[in-house]
Amino acid sequence: MREDGGLVELHAHLYGCIRHDALLQHILVSDRIDWSAYQGSYEAAFGVRPDPEAIVERVRRKEAGAENEFKELFVFGDGDGGRFERFQAKFDLLIAASELSRPRSDPGFEGRLENELDRFMLRILRDYAEIGVRHAELRMMPPPTEPRELAKGLLTRMLERAARGAELGVDARVAISLSREDPWYLWDLMRDLSLGPHGELLTGVDFCAVEEGHPPKRKSAFFDAVREHNRAAPQRALAILYHVGESFEDKSLESALRWVQEAAEMGAHRLGHAIALGVDPESFGVHTRLERAGERADQLRYDLKHAPGLERFGVRVDRERAARELSKVETFATDSMLELSYDRERLEELRKRQDYAMSAILKTGAIIEVCPTSNRRLAGLTDDAHHPVHRFVEAGLPIAVASDDPGIFDTTLPDELEWVRRTLRWSKGEIEALARRSWGYRSEVLVGMESG
Ligand SMILES: [Zn+2]
Incomplete structure (x- = not known):
């Protein structure tokens, strides 16, 4: 260690x-790239049709400012923020330039994709080494609709590259991001890989991308399967990494918070x-939102089950009223939409619910991953005073x-740590101590393979 x-x-x-710059290098040595899908999504999100080929041509001719123009086009900055479709549109530039966008029927498709991934990963590990990162867990979602062989090739290549990370001074680890729709699809492959060559470097399963419509409770059997694998192969155990409470347009704030506690x-x-666990409720202001009846029923069941705990934190749970509402909501079609209003009082109550949920999560030992730039630009948390990191630390x-x-995002881990230091008004020593604690939160430590 x-x-x-x-x-x-x-x-x-x-x-x-x-x-x-790595992407630009890749584009400069690539054959003709079909930009049309990217141009379409960019135009839909930003209202202008970009011409990446013209910029790349100017870079080829070494025109002043051309590389910067490319950077502007690609980087998802503060000015672009708050809307996922804009992030996706910028990301689509990378997708268009990737071998992923080539026809699968092209001879040598798989090999070229593996080589591309390997080259990018090498560069990423070098970037990490340069800024002093000595241990990096990298997540990757294999194309979900592909034959498993393609996923196997890519993940094997990732593990091989990770195994050579030490040459660069970075202990690299791999986590596989699974489809929330069907995590089982790659499960057998994951287990095989974890037991195979370099399997000790495969340290986690991750759930990312759209969370709406995928309540944690539906992953319960899958979590059991991971735990079963971990019991059977304790030296190849996998940590469960779960994006949650990041995007919750489709439900109540209480439900969004509950999902985090459930996970x-x-x-x-x-x-x-x-x-959702720690954002300042003030940031939402007075508003109304919609929630499916099925979700509301789950929330009422939660309220009834957790009433004693909630009440300790000052949330008044009227059990009879909740039970009455539950019986009524249970008669609705689960997909029918209910409107919920948020006034000041309800927002203040939410704060107490967050305090309760945080106290419950503290007991589980789960670690919260805080990614400030991502939260600012993807989740639109533009006021630093509202950021959940304040409450997490409290x-x-x-x-x-x-x-x-x-x-x-054109950021670095030291930049992110510096943002936290500034926002919390911490000393250099305090933020260094926080960064050091992350060693104890590595996947292999959390699953008991290594001591923190
Ligand atoms: Zn993420």
Whole structure:
């Protein structure tokens, strides 16, 4: 184990780590790229049709400012923020340039894709080494609709590259991001890989991308299967990494918060973002929102079950009223929409609910991954005073600061730590101590393979 003052990156997606200059290098040596799908999504999100080929041509001719123009086009900055479709549109530039966009029928498709991934990963590990990151867990979602062989090839290549990370001074680890729709699809492959060559470097399963419509409770059998694997192969155990409470347009704030608590209580080792858990309720203001009847019923069941705990934190639960509402809501079609109003009082109550949920999560030992730039630009948390990190720290929750997609955000882990230091008005020593604690939150420590 290396604890020589180096940093630990615990939340980063492989393709999100590709920096604009690495992408540009890749494009400069690529055959003709079909930009049309990217141009379409960019135009839909930003209202103008970009011409990446013209910029790349100017870079080829070494025109002043052309590289910067490319960077502007690709990086998802503060000015673009708050809307996922804009992030996706910028990310689509990378997708268009990737071998992923080539016809699968092209001879040598799989090999070229594996080589591309390997080249990008090498560059990413070098970038990490340069900024003092000594341990990095990288997540990757294999194309979900492909034959398993393609996923197997890509993940094997990732593990091989991870095994050579030490040559660069970075202990690299791999986590597989699974489809929330069907996590079982790659499960057998994951188990085989974890037991195979370099399997010790495969340290986690991750759930990311759209969370709406995928309540944690539906993953309960899958979490059981992971635990069963971990019992059977304790030296190849996998941590459960779970993005939750990051995006919750489709439900009540109480439900969004409940999902975070549920994921932790089900055994997720680390929670990605968990904004709903600690964001300042003030930031929502007085508003109304919609929620499905099925979700409302789950919330009422939660209220009834957790009433004593909630009441300890000052939330008044009228059990009879909740039970009456539950019987009524249970008669509705689960997909029918209910309107919920948020006035000042309800927002203040939410704060108490958050305090209760945080106290419950503290008992589970789950770690919260805090990715400030991502939260600012993807979740639209533009006022630093509203950021959940304040409440997480007050509640004594263990947090790991991470950079999520440092390439497309053009940020670094030290930048993210510096934001937290500034926002919390901490000293250099305090933030260094926080960064050091992340060593104890690595997947292999959380599943008991290694001591923290
Ligand atoms: Zn993420």
